Amino acid sequence: MANETKQLTKKDLIVKVAEKCEITKSEAESVVQEFLQTIIDEVKEGNKIAINGFGTFERSYKDAAVYRNPKTGEPIHKDGKNIPKFKFSNAFKDSVL
Structure with a gap:
């Protein structure tokens, strides 16, 4: 029997971060989005x-x-x-x- 894996979406990740950090989903969404965008921007610049x-x-x-x-x-x-x-x-x- 093959291992079945669950796909975690960005929305799911935001919910988990909100729960673990005890912050609102809106705050968690901002943090996750800024984190990802910072990585994209820095790599785009060659960093x-x-x-x-x-x-x-x-x-x-x-x-x-x-x-x-x-x-x-x-x-x-x-x-x-x-x-x-x-x-x-x-x-x-x-x-x-």
């Missing part, structure tokens, strides 16, 4: 965010490449682009496993 015991968010660059269409063999050119990366900390991995 690395390291959260001890959790992980590291950063931006990486994927080089331009040429692929081939498997049906026609025709080359497909992909431009280089920035991509977001997240690396779990060892402490996070150890606590989950």
Whole structure:
């Protein structure tokens, strides 16, 4: 039998934060939204965010490449682009496993 996992939505996360911090859902929503937006803004600027015991968010660059269409063999050119990366900390991995 396969493990069934529950998907936690942003709304669910806000409710949990509100309960654990004993604040209103509105306050928790503001905190969660600002936290996420700060990560996005900093990574967008090229900054690395390291959260001890959790992980590291950063931006990486994927080089331009040429692929081939498997049906026609025709080359497909992909431009280089920035991509977001997240690396779990060892402490996070150890606590989950």
